[in-house]
Amino acid sequence: MALADFRDDMMSCVRCSSCKWIPFNQMKSSRFAKNCPSICMHGFHSYSGSGRINMGLSLLEGRSELTEKVSEVIYSCQMCGACDTHCKVYREVIDVNDVFLELRARCVEDGQLMLEHMAVIDALKRENNMLGEPKAERGVWADGLGLKDINVEAADVMFHAGCRFAYDRDLWPGVRSAVKLLMAAGLDVGTAGAEESCCGGRAFELGYRGEARNFFEDMLARVKSSGASMLVTPCADGYAAFKYLFPLAGIELPVEVLHTAQLLERLLLEGRLRPRRRVPLKVTYHDPCHLGRMGEPYLGKWEGDKRERLRPMSRTGKNGVYDPPRNLLRSVPGLSLVEMERIREYAWCCGAGGGVIDAFPEYAEWTAAERLEEAVSTGAEILVTSCPWCERVLNDAVEKSGAGIEVRDLNEILLDSCAPGEGLVIE
Amino acid sequence: MISNSAYGELEQAVGAGFATREPAMIDSYCWQPFLNMSDDLWVTRPAAVVLPASTEQVQEVVRSCNRNGLKFKALSTGWGAQNGATSEDVVLIDLRRMDRIVEIDEQNMYAVVEPYVCGGELQAECWKRGLNTHIVGAGPHASPLAGATSMHGCGNDSISMSTSSRNVLGVEWVLPSGDVLHLGSPGSGGGWFCGDGPGPSLRGIMRGTSGAFGGFGVFTKVALKLYHWPGPPSIDSEGMVLDSTGELPDCMRFFNCSFSSERDSVEAMYRIGEAEIGCIQVRMVTSELVLLIMPHLFPKLVKKGGTILKLLNGVMAHPFMILLAGNSPGELDYQVKVLHDIIRSCNGIAMDTGSIAPARKLMGMNLLRCTIFPTVFRFGNMFATNLDGNEALDTQSAWTHAIQEHKSGYVRTGGLIDDGGENPYMINYENNLYGHCETIYLYDHRNPRHRESLEPLGFDATLCAIEQCNVPLSAFEPVTRKIMSPLAYDFNEWQKKISAAFDVNGVSDTGFYTDEKDPDFSKIDPAKIEKLRRLQARFGKSGD
Numbered sequence: 001m002a003l004a005d006f007r008d009d010m011m012s013c014v015r016c017s018s019c020k021w022i023p024f025n026q027m028k029s030s031r032f033a034k035n036c037p038s039i040c041m042h043g044f045h046s047y048s049g050s051g052r053i054n055m056g057l058s059l060l061e062g063r064s065e066l067t068e069k070v071s072e073v074i075y076s077c078q079m080c081g082a083c084d085t086h087c088k089v090y091r092e093v094i095d096v097n098d099v100f101l102e103l104r105a106r107c108v109e110d111g112q113l114m115l116e117h118m119a120v121i122d123a124l125k126r127e128n129n130m131l132g133e134p135k136a137e138r139g140v141w142a143d144g145l146g147l148k149d150i151n152v153e154a155a156d157v158m159f160h161a162g163c164r165f166a167y168d169r170d171l172w173p174g175v176r177s178a179v180k181l182l183m184a185a186g187l188d189v190g191t192a193g194a195e196e197s198c199c200g201g202r203a204f205e206l207g208y209r210g211e212a213r214n215f216f217e218d219m220l221a222r223v224k225s226s227g228a229s230m231l232v233t234p235c236a237d238g239y240a241a242f243k244y245l246f247p248l249a250g251i252e253l254p255v256e257v258l259h260t261a262q263l264l265e266r267l268l269l270e271g272r273l274r275p276r277r278r279v280p281l282k283v284t285y286h287d288p289c290h291l292g293r294m295g296e297p298y299l300g301k302w303e304g305d306k307r308e309r310l311r312p313m314s315r316t317g318k319n320g321v322y323d324p325p326r327n328l329l330r331s332v333p334g335l336s337l338v339e340m341e342r343i344r345e346y347a348w349c350c351g352a353g354g355g356v357i358d359a360f361p362e363y364a365e366w367t368a369a370e371r372l373e374e375a376v377s378t379g380a381e382i383l384v385t386s387c388p389w390c391e392r393v394l395n396d397a398v399e400k401s402g403a404g405i406e407v408r409d410l411n412e413i414l415l416d417s418c419a420p421g422e423g424l425v426i427e
Numbered sequence: 428m429i430s431n432s433a434y435g436e437l438e439q440a441v442g443a444g445f446a447t448r449e450p451a452m453i454d455s456y457c458w459q460p461f462l463n464m465s466d467d468l469w470v471t472r473p474a475a476v477v478l479p480a481s482t483e484q485v486q487e488v489v490r491s492c493n494r495n496g497l498k499f500k501a502l503s504t505g506w507g508a509q510n511g512a513t514s515e516d517v518v519l520i521d522l523r524r525m526d527r528i529v530e531i532d533e534q535n536m537y538a539v540v541e542p543y544v545c546g547g548e549l550q551a552e553c554w555k556r557g558l559n560t561h562i563v564g565a566g567p568h569a570s571p572l573a574g575a576t577s578m579h580g581c582g583n584d585s586i587s588m589s590t591s592s593r594n595v596l597g598v599e600w601v602l603p604s605g606d607v608l609h610l611g612s613p614g615s616g617g618g619w620f621c622g623d624g625p626g627p628s629l630r631g632i633m634r635g636t637s638g639a640f641g642g643f644g645v646f647t648k649v650a651l652k653l654y655h656w657p658g659p660p661s662i663d664s665e666g667m668v669l670d671s672t673g674e675l676p677d678c679m680r681f682f683n684c685s686f687s688s689e690r691d692s693v694e695a696m697y698r699i700g701e702a703e704i705g706c707i708q709v710r711m712v713t714s715e716l717v718l719l720i721m722p723h724l725f726p727k728l729v730k731k732g733g734t735i736l737k738l739l740n741g742v743m744a745h746p747f748m749i750l751l752a753g754n755s756p757g758e759l760d761y762q763v764k765v766l767h768d769i770i771r772s773c774n775g776i777a778m779d780t781g782s783i784a785p786a787r788k789l790m791g792m793n794l795l796r797c798t799i800f801p802t803v804f805r806f807g808n809m810f811a812t813n814l815d816g817n818e819a820l821d822t823q824s825a826w827t828h829a830i831q832e833h834k835s836g837y838v839r840t841g842g843l844i845d846d847g848g849e850n851p852y853m854i855n856y857e858n859n860l861y862g863h864c865e866t867i868y869l870y871d872h873r874n875p876r877h878r879e880s881l882e883p884l885g886f887d888a889t890l891c892a893i894e895q896c897n898v899p900l901s902a903f904e905p906v907t908r909k910i911m912s913p914l915a916y917d918f919n920e921w922q923k924k925i926s927a928a929f930d931v932n933g934v935s936d937t938g939f940y941t942d943e944k945d946p947d948f949s950k951i952d953p954a955k956i957e958k959l960r961r962l963q964a965r966f967g968k969s970g971d
Contacts, residue, residue, distance in 0.1 A: 011460075011468075013458065014809060014872075015461070015505065015506055016566075017568050020504075020568075021547065021568060024547040024567040025673060025792040025793070025796055025798050027547045027548055027567070027796075028661045029548070030548040030549070030551065033545070033548035039523070042444075043478040043523050044523075045523075052455075054457075058458070063451075063469070064449075064450035067449065070452065073451075089801075090804065091801070091805050092805075307808060307871075310723055
């Protein structure tokens with residue numbers, strides 16, 4: 001694919017500005033009516049979904065050039081997909097986020113790179129992870145959990161922790177809780193430990209397609225050799241990569257891919273996970289973009305005029321993973337779930353995605369602070385999420401802003417509620 | 428090109444990072460396929476774009492333009508070619524950072540808003556307070572300030588909340604000189620309650636019928652009249668189709684009405700207005716609704732001879748939709764009875780569509796929040812409109828039917844997409860003082876054959892307007908203005924004088940306010956040109 005393949009998409013933009021707001025029928029206040037962190041932060045139309053694809057058409061038609069500033073505009077976006085989703089409420093003809101992916105690939109082709117992203121890619125090449133941490137320490141997070149090593153023995157479930165969960169010690173309670181719950185439910189779980197590498201999704205989003213492909217193929221080989229029937233990850237970014245970016249790049253994983261929230265919900269429905277202990281908390285749930293609207297599976301390339309594309313063949317954002325985490329929370333005795341105004345496919349982004357956390361940390365933090373304000377407005381004590389990137393940036397924003405709310409991973413809350421005696425190993 | 432010193436002044440006025448002259452960034456303001464007759468669909472690239480955050484910053488930008496021989500034009504959401512620059516020396520003033528609802532005065536029922544507040548968010552805030560605000564037909568994304576000060580501004584709810592021009596209760600206006608003028612009661616320091624004083628009332632000068640389309644200073648605040656809202660503080664909405672499966676509140680009912688003749692339909696609209704019932708009333712042809720909601724099925728229906736569509740349009744002929752809202756069950760019952768009496772007396776039928784769950788769920792929020800607007804792009808990719816005027820409903824109806832004959836010709840020859848019907852958008856104002864109607868043409872702006880149809884069809888629509896003694900709102904467009912002005916009291920000569928009096932240095936971009944352009948007759952049938960000449964000779968200058 002190339003930018004030119006999206007000429008019709010770009011020409012179809014009528015510049016109606018729907019992409020700047022949450023779906024109009026969902027608006028319940030002025031304060032939380034906007035959906036796009038990028039244009040809210042920077043202001044110019046070029047920072048909106050419409051504006052970026054207008055710029056893309058300008059570049060394609062040779063009206064303007066891809067300069068350092070234009071590259072900065074292109075990368076000042078979390079790739080959260082909110083613009084894409086609102087556009088698709090009314091029309092099926094513009095795949096906004098796919099155009100963004102092509103713009104970023106063009107930036108890399110033309111050498112208009114962000115230094116911070118180059119550092120991420122260097123870290124990936126050197127240590128197989130985005131954080132630049134030692135390769136050998138990737139599996140330390142799982143010490144003592146009794147997970148199988150899929151490099152040497154077969155397991156039904158291949159657990160992929162992802163870069164952030166693997167190395168961010170503050171977040172280990174979340175990933176360890178997930179494993180404890182799965183194992184307590186009797187699942188046969190294994191992980192690649194130090195051999196696990198990045199899924200490659202972020203590299204693809206940054207436009208580094210060659211590098212991304214290497215990681216995609218590495219992942220495919222590992223999955224095949226594991227003999228697992230299921231690939232499970234607690235990382236929303238990784239989940240979206242497996243469900244959308246891999247097949248977009250022509251790579252199909254030959255296993256069922258699930259986020260931990262989906263698998264835990266399945267176990268709950270089967271009676272294999274039984275939250276019994278009261279957790280008397282008032283919580284609100286943040287939908288990670290890459291588990292929600294951006295986590296929809298890739299539906300294949302549409303040949304021909306997209307006006308003829310049926311809605312079920314479009315990425316509408318409606319089919320993301322929204323109910324499993326909520327059902328899990330509702331299953332916890334004593335817990336009260338209150339909703340923010342911007343939820344599900346029109347949720348406000350946490351700020352971390354698309355390489356923004358690396359290249360524009362202040363912008364990421366501002367975006368997160370906006371989300372915290374919305375969470376606090378519900379009166380919740382805890383902001384629950386199910387993505388390590390969201391958790392990291394939201395936690396950092398709490399620390400800086402002093403917002404009166406705590407951020408926790410869904411798995412931790414669940415583990416709190418699963419009483420001893422259910423086969424759990426409680427540390 | 429803008430000089431470095433002039434650009435430096437702009438940066439100083441709005442702050443670092445809030446001005447740009449980067450070509451690709453500016454081009455995002457230039458891709459404007461809506462209401463754009465040009466071949467490449469880009470409008471003129473302006474010299475720079477600025478993002479002021481306050482009235483004072485807008486003043487600084489305007490003064491800088493005066494000093495440096497630059498022009499300026501302000502926009503908010505900026506949908507449509509009329510929001511673009513019309514010459515290369517224009518500084519676009521993007522008002523996005525001015526996005527506050529300054530005040531909602533519940534007791535006196537008005538809201539003071541800045542330019543980038545959109546209709547949807549204002550309505551959401553109003554509903555929480557038992558109030559409602561008019562949303563223009565362009566949709567809930569549009570700026571109520573722009574509608575009230577600079578554009579026409581009718582909408583689905585005009586039967587109960589009128590048009591934008593009638594809802595202005597004072598403005599803060601940065602004149603082309605850079606000075607600030609407060610109109611209405613704010614002009615005497617009396618608050619924002621009245622558009623006609625105490626304090627200067629220049630509403631006619633400020634906006635006239637249709638506004639200056641950004642060609643006459645910058646409006647930085649407006650007070651808008653609010654109305655009573657009998658519904659709940661919010662309505663939950665969800666679903667795959669248009670996000671619109673929201674329950675209609677119990678205090679509302681929704682009917683589709685149809686009639687045996689156009690005359691009866693229009694008469695019913697008059698009587699409904701006189702009876703002062705109804706919250707929303709809008710004419711949309713049944714096949715158009717099918718088209719909007721099921722665009723993929725529609726071509727198949729058309730290909731099969733259009734039988735189903737003809738049946739639909741035949742059963743629901745000369746239709747309109749009406750939504751009734753009551754403050755009590757008794758009042759709602761009263762309105763329903765009055766509606767039925769009127770429809771019966773006009774030989775029509777009123778289908779209680781709102782009692783059918785899917786229709787109730789689908790149409791409720793789409794009508795109340797005017798969310799139906801973006802769906803018009805679903806089928807064809809783009810639409811055009813003759814932008815009819817404000818007149819008696821009879822006149823509006825007659826014009827629509829006259830245009831339909833021309834439109835059908837273009838549909839038959841592949842110049843437009845077959846939308847299965849007349850596709851009029853017709854609404855009623857207040858208590859029937861007048862109404863508004865637009866004939867919608869669906870097309871794909873990526874298709875050159877379709878684009879070629881627009882200019883001759885626009886000419887046809889203008890001819891029909893003259894024959895029906897109507898001044899179309901499309902007279903904001905330079906060619907139509909040049910044709911229409913001599914036929915209607917030389918209105919543009921007066922506008923030019925007004926513009927010159929306020930804009931001594933000529934710094935406003937008047938491309939869509941007073942500029943005129945000779946028609947390109949090369950694409951027009953000579954017989955039609957001759958007809959225009961005859962009509963001009965008959966009606967010209969007399970104003971009759």
